[in-house]
Amino acid sequence: MxxxxxxxxxxxxxxxxxxxxxxxxxxxxxxxxxxxxxxxxxxxxxxxxxxxxxxxxxxxxxxxxxxxxxxxxxxxxxxxxxxxxxxxxxxxxxxxxxxxxxxxxxxxxxxxxxxxxxxxxxxxxxxxxxxxxxxxxxxxxxxxxxxxxxxxxxxxxxxxxxxxxxxxxxxxxxxxxxxxxxxxxxxxxxxxxxxxxxxxxxxxxxxxxxxxxxxxxxxxxxxxxxxxxxxxxxxxxxxxxxxxxxxxxxxxxxxxGGHSPVLVFDDADVEQAARFLARTKIRNAGQVCMAPSRFYVHEKAYERFVDAFTTEYAPLRVGDGLDPQTQMGPLAHERRVDAMHALVTDAQERGATLVSGGRRLSDQGCFFPPTILTGVPDNARMMIEEPFGPIVPITTFSNAEEALTRANALPYGLASYAFTNTIATAEYVTRHLEAGMVGINHFGLALAETPLGGVKDSxxxxxxxxxxxxxxxxxxxxxxxxxxx
Structure with a gap:
């Protein structure tokens, strides 16, 4: 302690x-x-x-x-x-x-x-x-x-x-x-x-x-x-x-604000990308404007990604930030806890499946667990509104054009991410993602020597x-x- x-x-x-x-x-x-x-x-x-x-x-x-x-x-x-x-x-x-x-x-x-x-x-x-x-x-x-x-x-x-x-x-x-x-x-x-x-x-x-x-x-x-x-x-x-x-x-x-899409293609190192994104998402309990927050995974890689992501993300230890064993701290205030509950409930009512988490952890403190939902439709609130918390909606796509259309559909444009081992795919999505910052296969943003800023409503x-x-x-x-x- x-x-x-x-x-x-x-x-x-x-x-x-x-x-x-x-x-x-x-x-x-x-x-x-x-x-x-x-x-x-x-x-x-x-x-x-x-x-x-x-x-x-x-x-x-x-x-x-x-x-x-x-x-x-x-x-x-x-x-x-x-x-x-x-x-x-x-x-x-x-x-x-x-x-x-x-x-x-x-x-x-x-x-x-x-x-x-x-x-x-x-x-x-x-x-x-x-x-x-x-x-x-x-x-x-x-x-x-x-x-x-x-x-x-x-x-x-x-x-x-x-x-x-x-x-x-x-x-x-x-x-x-x-x-x-x-x-x-x-x-x-x-x-x-x-x-x-x-x-x-x-x-x-x-x-x-x-x-x-x-x-x-x-x-x-x-x-x-x-x-x-x-x-x-x-x-x-x-x-x-x-x-x-x-x-x-x-x-x-x-x-x-931002609502950063993540595009995971089937030619990526899928399991490695899942583990990396789980570690990235945990930062500040997801309360990061450029945190990955909408997960679009190619249908051929979907099951592997969900399994690997859940294995890494769901068991993370939540607790007081002064405890050295804590991996994720509380949300900043009660308003964020209420917001998480509302987003999860809305997604489930629209047909999403709750894989882990979903409910506050204790009556004392603003603790909300790492939460994963699959099959989240694009009209769910958590796919439209900036979630700013540890909830992860995951859905599938079948081709790059579909993924880009859905990624660019919101008025936000702060950060976007893509995971692929194909240079042509990386260059194509980089040119077509509507965001002020794009990360390919990693999270290399917000450094002193790099510009930070968004487009559109971001x-x-x-x-x-x-x-x-x-x-x-x-x-x-x-x-x-x-x-x-």
């Missing part, structure tokens, strides 16, 4: 370089989803706090935008070092308020150190260019400049990763940020504020607020000083925020890779003549 005895993170706001406790502000309980017990109390921002956060970010931008990219790079490398130094405590607190197994939380934190280092290097390479002029005596240049104050809204499923990715991109580009993290799992964002503070980031460059999401988002998006919005979360909420941002002509990056813009700063920069063209003609 857990051997770290230090207390759970003290939850605060962080505005203008100051950590602010409740001090009469409204508070909400933070619940451990494994035990149902309160682990902390989170202060909500008052209207004046939101105004102060935007003002602090606007003032700091006038200084931070002029700092050398080399200075920003040095600071982000210090951030990476502090992340590694504090990883164990941050990970433990994520397990306490979000639920994922401690080993997964540690992996999330260590990956974030890589993201900080990547942005530290790439922020030194934000280049403009010179365009040859049509007339002598004229110089034409293109400049890339930081857009200004940015607002970020980040989700509960990867609380450190999602906040860190947005923060280092904005700060590396020369922008400042106000972030509203997830109230369900807030410790990681507060820990990030301490890391940036201790790394020497000037006051006001990064600010943290909490509160009722609709109230906070309305205020921050409408604030005149705010120039950019970055959101990761559900498609429904993303559309609401996008409409607010559009009304104010604010630039936005949206990384929204969002706009990318984070990571050389595209990482695009959403935080504006393009300025300058045409300068040596004298007036």
């Amino acid at each position: 857990d051997t770290i005895t230090t207390p759970y993170e003290t939850l605060t706001l962080y505005i203008g370089g100051r950590f602010l406790n409740a001090d009469g502000r409204p508070e909400q309980d933070v619940i451990n989803p494994a035990t149902g017990k309160i682990v902390g109390r989170l202060p909500h921002a008052m209207p004046q706090d939101l105004a102060d956060a935007v003002s602090a970010a606007a003032d700091a931008f006038q200084i931070w935008r002029r700092t050398s990219p080399f200075e920003r790079s040095v600071l982000l490398r210090r951030v990476a070092a502090l992340i590694r130094e504090r990883a164990a405590q941050i990970a433990r607190n994520i397990t306490l308020d979000e639920g994922k197994p401690l080993a997964e939380a540690m992996q999330e934190i260590m990956n974030c150190a890589e993201h900080a280092e990547w942005h530290a290097e790439e922020c030194r390479r934000i280049y403009g260019r010179v365009i040859p002029a049509r007339s002598p005596g004229v110089q034409q240049t293109v400049l890339r400049e930081p857009i200004g104050v940015c607002v970020a809204f980040t989700p509960w499923n990867f609380p450190f990763n999602q906040a860190l990715r947005k923060a280092v991109a904005a700060l590396g580009a020369g922008c400042t940020m106000v972030i509203k993290g997830p109230e369900d799992s807030p410790s990681a964002v507060v820990a990030l504020a301490h890391i940036l503070h201790d790394a020497g980031l000037p006051a006001g460059c990064f600010n943290v607020v909490w509160g009722v999401p609709s109230e906070v988002s309305s205020y921050l998006i409408g604030a005149p000083a705010v120039r950019k919005i970055s959101f990761t979360g559900s498609t429904a909420v993303g559309k609401q925020l996008a409409s607010l941002a559009g009304a104010h002509m604010k630039r936005m990056t949206m990384e929204l 969002g706009m813009g990318s984070e990571g890779g050389t595209e990482t700063f695009d959403g935080y920069l504006v393009t300025k063209f300058v045409s300068q003549a040596s004298r007036v003609p």
Whole structure:
């Protein structure tokens, strides 16, 4: 069991370089989803706090935008070092308020150190260019400049990763940020504020607020000083925020929901693919926007796949994430448990067969088992709505065209996967899958050096890779003549 005895993170706001406790502000309980017990109390921002956060970010931008990219790079490398130094405590607190197994939380934190280092290097390479002029005596240049104050809204499923990715991109580009993290799992964002503070980031460059999401988002998006919005979360909420941002002509990056199809062809290593997908699906109890979630298996490989997948997936041990024997933790809150029950019931009513799981495991904690259903029709809710949990619907297809038609039928387009040992098939499905990311025979997504983003209702813009700063920069063209003609 857990051997770290230090207390759970003290939850605060962080505005203008100051950590602010409740001090009469409204508070909400933070619940451990494994035990149902309160682990902390989170202060909500008052209207004046939101105004102060935007003002602090606007003032700091006038200084931070002029700092050398080399200075920003040095600071982000210090951030990476502090992340590694504090990883164990941050990970433990994520397990306490979000639920994922401690080993997964540690992996999330260590990956974030890589993201900080990547942005530290790439922020030194934000280049403009010179365009040859049509007339002598004229110089034409293109400049890339930081857009200004940015607002970020980040989700509960990867609380450190999602906040860190947005923060280092904005700060590396020369922008400042106000972030509203997830109230369900807030410790990681507060820990990030301490890391940036201790790394020497000037006051006001990064600010943290909490509160009722609709109230906070309305205020921050409408604030005149705010120039950019970055959101990761559900498609429904993303559309609401996008409409607010559009009304104010604010630039936005949206990384929204997904419902990732998996195509398993009969020429694949079927049993190996099944075991790999079972291990992938278990991550964060399936609460991953790019998790494989609709399984289409060629009819010739179907029985072998189901047998191998069930053998690997069904017996996985579910429990408290602090228990080293746990392979899958609880769902993040009761709402997810209710959602799983509803999706399973609907699929069964439409003729699907329940192979394993299907019902919550105990009255204490938000535990739901690895669940497999076969023969799931395309009109079942779990084949249409993003499930965001450990349920796996499996059905058959007879040819590539049929599989692609069904895979592309939904408005989602974040990630897609295919398993085949034929190069021609791999190239064909890669070109025809409607998704921002495609994995062939593995799950190689969300790395620091690769872009992450979706198409259709799964969002706009990318984070990571050389595209990482695009959403935080504006393009300025300058045409300068040596004298007036």
